[in-house]
Amino acid sequence: MKVIAINGSPHKEGNTYQALMAVGHVLEANQIEFELIHVGNKVVRGCLACGGCARKKDEKCTNTSDEVNEWIHKMKEADGILLGSPVYYAGIAGTMKCFLDRAFCVAGNNGSFFRNKVGASIVTLRRSGGSSTYDSLNHYLTFSEMILATSNYWNIAHGAIQGEVLKDDEGIQIMEILGRKVVWLLQMREQTKASLQEPELPQKIKTNFIR
Numbered sequence: 001m002k003v004i005a006i007n008g009s010p011h012k013e014g015n016t017y018q019a020l021m022a023v024g025h026v027l028e029a030n031q032i033e034f035e036l037i038h039v040g041n042k043v044v045r046g047c048l049a050c051g052g053c054a055r056k057k058d059e060k061c062t063n064t065s066d067e068v069n070e071w072i073h074k075m076k077e078a079d080g081i082l083l084g085s086p087v088y089y090a091g092i093a094g095t096m097k098c099f100l101d102r103a104f105c106v107a108g109n110n111g112s113f114f115r116n117k118v119g120a121s122i123v124t125l126r127r128s129g130g131s132s133t134y135d136s137l138n139h140y141l142t143f144s145e146m147i148l149a150t151s152n153y154w155n156i157a158h159g160a161i162q163g164e165v166l167k168d169d170e171g172i173q174i175m176e177i178l179g180r181k182v183v184w185l186l187q188m189r190e191q192t193k194a195s196l197q198e199p200e201l202p203q204k205i206k207t208n209f210i211r
Contacts, residue, residue: 001186002033003118004078006071008085008096009040015124015165016040019157020084022172023122026179032186035078037071039099040085044068046098047105054109061102072103079186080118081146083137090129092136104140112144116198118185119146120178123156124165130156149185151178 005024009016017036024034044066052062059076060069075081085096092100107114121137123130134154141148155178157171158164165171 001079001190002035002077003027003080003082003182003186004075005034005036005082006075006084006096006099007036007038007040008083008093008099009124010093010095011162012038012041014086014162015157015159016084016086016122018159018163018165019122019124019171019175020082022175023082023120023179023182026176027183030183032080032183035074037074039071040093040095042066042095044095044098044102047101053106057110059106059110059113061106063102068099068102069106071099072106075103076107076113078117079189080120080149080182081114081141082120082122082182083140084122084124085133085137087123087125087129087133090132092133100137100140104144107144112201114144114146115201116189117146118149118182118189119144120149120182121155122175122178123154125156125158126160127158130154130158147185147189149178149182151175151181 005020007017007020027034050062085092119141121134123134134156151174153174155174158168
């Protein structure tokens with residue numbers, strides 16, 4: 001089994017990285033492969049709402065100027081996905097938001113291939129805006145019908161300067177408990193594959209408020 005973690009921070013080994021790795025260490029200790037993809041320091045354009053991924057059904061974004069399609073493929077092949085972002089103005093960091101819009105749009109328009117994977121969101125910040133950013137990240141996971149892993153508090157850890165999040169004892173405990181919950185959910189999912197059929201994926205009904 002494998003989990004892909006998306007680091008949406010511009011800092012390579014900043015607080016978001018440290019929080020994701022706190023989860024990753026637990027996964028690796030339980031023989032689950034863990035790979036971290038650093039998205040936040042790349043140049044990633046936002047979704048253009050062109051509808052190309054829905055028309056072509058090739059599991060790709062039509063914008064091929066960056067690494068987004070490579071990352072989407074890795075997420076598709078994984079059993080679990082972690083989304084990590086610092087807080088920018090009480091919201092998701094800009095580059096991360098651009099990536100998530102495109103990745104989850106492609107997945108949703110190509111058979112909902114993130115559906116029933118285990119997912120979790122992780123947020124790091126100096127002071128405020130953690131809950132709203134955490135909620136925003138979870139919107140992607142819940143919209144995609146993923147299995148949401150939780151901890152004993154919201155998955156938020158505090159720190160200002162690089163590495164300071166490691167001094168947030170409660171925050172690190174939250175990440176470690178989250179890691180154990182991800183392991184448990186992945187193991188349950190794996191062990192029930194042969195005996196339990198996944199819920200049917202019906203044709204989505206779409207209605208507009210104004211016609």
